[in-house]
Amino acid sequence: MLEVRSSKTPATLRTSHVELRASPCHELVGRVALVTGASRGLGAAMAKALADAGASVILWAKHLERLKRVERAIRAVGRPALSQRVDVTDRRAVRRAVTAALRRFHRIDILVNNAGIWDGDPFVRLAPATWARVLETDLTSLVSVSQAVVPSMMRRRDGTVINISSTSGLLVHPEGAAYGAAKAAVIHLTRIMAVELGPSGIRVNAIAPGTFRTDMTADVFADRAWISRRRRRIPLRRFGEPDDLDGLVVFLASRASDYLTGQTLVIDGGASLVS
Template sequence: MATATSERQETGAHPLFSLKGKVALVTGSSRGLGHAMAVAFARQGAHVIVHGRDPDQLAALAERLEESGANAGTASFDVTDMPACERAIDAIVSDHGRLDILVNNAGLASRSSIAETALADWRTMLDANLTSCFLLAQRAGAHMREREYGRIINISSAAGLFAARDRAAYVTTKHALMGLTKSLALEFAPFGITANAIAPGFIATDMTAAIRENSQADSWVKARNPQGRWGEPDDVAFAAAYLASEEAKFVNGAILTVDGGMSAVVI
């Protein structure tokens, strides 16, 4: 019996989860989850704009993607700077005629108790993890509305579902980002735009290296997770590729948890 995938291939129909012809901006894609998502999108045929602070690092990443047969470009700008965000989005649309997919991945993580969190640090966290997503979604959404098509994917966290000790500012931004996602989903839906969030759990990236190198902390993470392991960046990247695809056109305002079941159980 032919599968749905084989039938599509035999008939020449659009392949499952293809992003061919789409233009995608993935913020914070020079490393970690952003890098994995950029690679996954490129493999699915998208023209990927990689973003980060180091232009040379971005150029090298784009070159590697193009050497693998993908189409890639670069954008280096401050996601907390409204004029910079507007210029970057407008430049992408001017250069490529469209922006189909926006992944808000860039952000900060820090550890501090409520009593010890300075107001300046609180505001920095809000700007990096929440306001930046609003600014980019607002500008990208304006262009997407003109074309009546778009995918906005916000990278939240499993910490957006509960509290984590000494991480009040971070937890607050990730809870709020889920609320922003649902608001975007409501307001943009009439224009063919979907907005969804991914809530990763403990993923093995350079940002979590210190935890993994601490044997006690590493053992706690594995014991806390029903699958007994850390997630891999590709676990999140494949979820993002699905949400960016045509197959997810009726998924809107969703929070897709990618944490191995950690947030679903009490152990």
């Protein structure tokens, strides 16, 4: 269980709402996590949460300077971190980066496949290039990164993979065909991976966030009318913030979820219940 404590310790998960001290089954001391798309938004928040729980963290993104800021924040809480500039759509670059990370840390226990992009094109105007770019980034790269990391987990018969999907993969959101299709595929791929990798001691689960305030959603949050309409459709009457994922990603990465695999956990303030 996660216990609410008032004292600050290295194994404390810090969020804007509460401060959570990790119980032994949640602590990630001695574990190594790789987070893709870690330079900002949800990826940066999850990387910091894993570090706060005790993990060493490997950070991937295309923008090295942004990664370095996240790395400095992680080092500030006393955890090792490594920033690697990686384009997850480049299979060779992915393999090279995994090799370098394993040389540095000797293991990767936790993989968070978070890198992704969004499109807002109506289906009839969806360009082939846009379709290909979104599918390559949001789906195919997940396969490439997992295939590069999972063999080392299989050799140790231990590991956990967390795939970041979206409620767009569960519900119909117009004007986002490529993104919705990719995220739906991530959910089903998560189930297949869980079945195939389970006998090797590897758990695979997905997180499906709803509407969160991030750099990727900045354009829609600029529309005040949209904000008002959308908030009324969320039972908790607020949008998600990046650190709302902290407890969930640590739970899935930790021994607390040792018997959980193949599942998609929705975190959307209840919006999908009434949509």
